[in-house]
Amino acid sequence: MGKKVIGLLGSPLTEGNTAKLLERALQGARDAGCETETIAVASMSFEACMEMMFCREHETCIMDDEMQPMYGKFKDMDSLILATPVMTMGIPGKLKSFMDRFQVFFNAKYVRQQPFITKEQKKLRRGLFICISGMKIPDVFAGAKKTAEAFFDIIDCRYWDELLINDMDTIRDVSAHPGLLDAAYKKGFALGELLKKS
Numbered sequence: 567m568g569k570k571v572i573g574l575l576g577s578p579l580t581e582g583n584t585a586k587l588l589e590r591a592l593q594g595a596r597d598a599g600c601e602t603e604t605i606a607v608a609s610m611s612f613e614a615c616m617e618m619m620f621c622r623e624h625e626t627c628i629m630d631d632e633m634q635p636m637y638g639k640f641k642d643m644d645s646l647i648l649a650t651p652v653m654t655m656g657i658p659g660k661l662k663s664f665m666d667r668f669q670v671f672f673n674a675k676y677v678r679q680q681p682f683i684t685k686e687q688k689k690l691r692r693g694l695f696i697c698i699s700g701m702k703i704p705d706v707f708a709g710a711k712k713t714a715e716a717f718f719d720i721i722d723c724r725y726w727d728e729l730l731i732n733d734m735d736t737i738r739d740v741s742a743h744p745g746l747l748d749a750a751y752k753k754g755f756a757l758g759e760l761l762k763k764s
């Protein structure tokens with residue numbers, strides 16, 4: 567069985583530029599022998615964290631919604647490709663809410679000091695961050711990147727590599743720029759190759 571790579575899509579558009587780049591990266595991972603699964607946050611039904619603190623003492627969240635199966639998937643996976651557009655100099659709100667619900671992992675790791683991810687898994691697990699912005703301005707990725715770094719840390723995926731593409735409002739359709747899609751493919755393939763060797 568190939569190594570498992572999850573592609574987490576933060577864009578509300580499941581066929582937009584972020585989605586196209588993510589799919590190319592996942593194709594690269596598949597071509598390197600991995601199994602992939604795409605999770606489109608926009609298609610999911612769940613609520614934002616309500617700070618009920620159940621997960622301080624329990625290994626899951628008390629809120630019974632579509633986040634529940636995510637905890638198992640994110641424990642089992644071997645790596646994550648997180649793809650998102652910049653929104654309001656950060657990430658889309660629904661993706662942020664998805665990440666906040668991983669307080670379940672935060673409490674296990676930092677409060678109870680019983681992380682879900684074993685040392686062996688941690689050595690393997692890598693995070694690839696794909697992020698695009700409409701504008702070409704200084705520090706346009708800074709907020710999104712900080713959040714991605716924090717999320718990768720909480721779920722014990724080493725921040726391994728990134729593909730940051732600005733000026734998308736000028737570029738418009740990434741399909742007309744094979745070089746950009748190819749860059750995503752190569753990073754996905756490199757990730758898959760690394761996982762295969764590990």
Ligand SMILES: Cc1cc2nc3c(=O)[nH]c(=O)nc-3n(C[C@H](O)[C@H](O)[C@H](O)COP(=O)(O)O)c2cc1C
Nearest residue numbers: 577582583584651652653654655698699700701734
């Ligand atoms: C609500 C909203 C907020 C945005 N905020 C920013 C921003 O702060 N900075 C920026 O450079 N682009 C911003 N954008 C532009 C998107 O990052 C850009 O259009 C991106 O290509 C969208 O990718 P997608 O079509 O795959 O979702 C914003 C777009 C939306 C819809």
